[in-house]
Amino acid sequence: MSEGTIRMIEKRIGILGGGQLGKMIFQAGSTMLLDISFLDKSSDYPAGLITKNFTEGDIANYDDIIAFGQNMDVISIEIERVNVEALKVLKEAGKDVFPSPEIIGLIQDKGDQKKFYKDHGFDTSPFILVDSTEDIYEGLKNGSISYPFVQKSRRGGYDGRGVAVINGQNEIHKILEGPCVIEEKVDIDKEIAVLVCRNKGGEVAIYDPVEMVFDDEANLLDYQLAPAAISRDQNINIHELALKMASKLDLVGLLAIELFLDKEGNIIVNEMAPRPHNSGHHTIEACYTGQYENLLRAILNLPLGCPDIISPSILVNLLGSPDYRGETVYSGISEIMNLRGANLHLYGKNETRPHRKMGHVTILHEEHYSPHESKDIIKRVFKTVPKILYNE
Ligand code: ADP
Numbered sequence: 086m087s088e089g090t091i092r093m094i095e096k097r098i099g100i101l102g103g104g105q106l107g108k109m110i111f112q113a114g115s116t117m118l119l120d121i122s123f124l125d126k127s128s129d130y131p132a133g134l135i136t137k138n139f140t141e142g143d144i145a146n147y148d149d150i151i152a153f154g155q156n157m158d159v160i161s162i163e164i165e166r167v168n169v170e171a172l173k174v175l176k177e178a179g180k181d182v183f184p185s186p187e188i189i190g191l192i193q194d195k196g197d198q199k200k201f202y203k204d205h206g207f208d209t210s211p212f213i214l215v216d217s218t219e220d221i222y223e224g225l226k227n228g229s230i231s232y233p234f235v236q237k238s239r240r241g242g243y244d245g246r247g248v249a250v251i252n253g254q255n256e257i258h259k260i261l262e263g264p265c266v267i268e269e270k271v272d273i274d275k276e277i278a279v280l281v282c283r284n285k286g287g288e289v290a291i292y293d294p295v296e297m298v299f300d301d302e303a304n305l306l307d308y309q310l311a312p313a314a315i316s317r318d319q320n321i322n323i324h325e326l327a328l329k330m331a332s333k334l335d336l337v338g339l340l341a342i343e344l345f346l347d348k349e350g351n352i353i354v355n356e357m358a359p360r361p362h363n364s365g366h367h368t369i370e371a372c373y374t375g376q377y378e379n380l381l382r383a384i385l386n387l388p389l390g391c392p393d394i395i396s397p398s399i400l401v402n403l404l405g406s407p408d409y410r411g412e413t414v415y416s417g418i419s420e421i422m423n424l425r426g427a428n429l430h431l432y433g434k435n436e437t438r439p440h441r442k443m444g445h446v447t448i449l450h451e452e453h454y455s456p457h458e459s460k461d462i463i464k465r466v467f468k469t470v471p472k473i474l475y476n477e
Pocket residue numbers: 210235237242243244245246247248250268269270271272273276299304343355356
């Protein structure tokens with residue numbers, strides 16, 4: 086902590102990961118005069134652009150986390166690919182580690198996640214766990230696996246990497262190596278995400294579910310509508326599911342739960358992330374208290390802020406152009422600013438790569454857009470997006 090800096094709370098908060106989520110955690114924390122530091126590979130990463138409290142190191146490395154964590158009182162994450170053993174040691178040494186290393190460990194393995202859902206009575210698509218591609222060929226032969234199916238690497242996948250949808254024999258070349266989950270393909274009507282926040286005292290805040298609309302090619306979130314257009318009953322059921330999940334996990338911090346609504350209206354758990362989430366960026370402007378502030382309140386055991394929405398919103402991810410890799414050049418800013426209610430966030434990554442998350446825009450509107458209106462707005466933003474990231 087810098088000498089003489091006035092703080093709301095004399096606690097040093099250490100965040101593992103210094104990307105855009107870290108940057109937005111810092112932004113929320115700075116309004117509350119919190120002392121937040123980051124550990125990640127390069128201080129050129131987004132969080133490093135706005136604070137000097139940035140230690141260069143590897144969040145997957147045991148020693149780096151121990152050295153960083155020793156100087157902290159409270160430790161949290163912006164990404165789950167961290168060394169869990171180090172976090173367990175820090176927790177045993179008396180540090181507040183939220184979410185717990187046990188939750189992070191569970192989330193790191195998609196196979197363990199699936200078992201957790203099954204064991205605790207959460208609907209998830211039927212699955213089996215396999216160790217190798219040979220097991221898959223064998224399963225297809227003996228009938229324990231049938232088309233279409235979805236294959237997910239147990240570890241290390243993110244943003245669609247590590248997921249293969251295999252619709253038939255002609256797509257068998259897409260199969261991934263290594264231990265994985267094989268699950269039934271869901272007939273998806275809508276992809277929904279719900280965010281739940283819980284503090285150490287057990288107080289819970291649940292954000293209204295949002296609908297995520299994906300780009301087939303990039304497999305990355307393209308745009309999102311908040312709140313999701315779902316029935317009142319579905320809304321209530323999803324709130325209950327989020328509450329139950331947070332309590333079963335004894336969560337402290339944030340948890341994003343990704344769900345499928347199938348064509349029959351069933352609510353099916355897909356996967357979770359125990360940290361701020363892309364599907365909650367809109368909460369900064371569209372809700373009374375955003376996800377980043379509520380994460381900080383939760384891990385400091387402060388009362389949580391109200392998660393209710395102030396205004397419906399559309400969130401569009403600004404992704405790196407599919408055919409350009411190189412220095413980031415921003416243009417087309419005026420078109421975005423011309424959209425009424427648009428809030429532009431640029432992450433400050435030096436290099437743009439195909440489909441890389443470079444920023445987002447949250448567009449607020451006092452009423453729900455009709456499906457027709459929202460399509461029109463999204464089209465207008467999309468027209469602008471590529472221009473932002475093209476090197477002109
Ligand atoms: P990631 O961790 O990379 O985001 P996900 O588990 O969210 O991986 O899968 C990426 C996408 O693949 C999902 O958003 C969904 O569109 C599709 N998908 C995943 N599992 C299934 C499934 N069982 N049935 C149908 N589509 C699926």
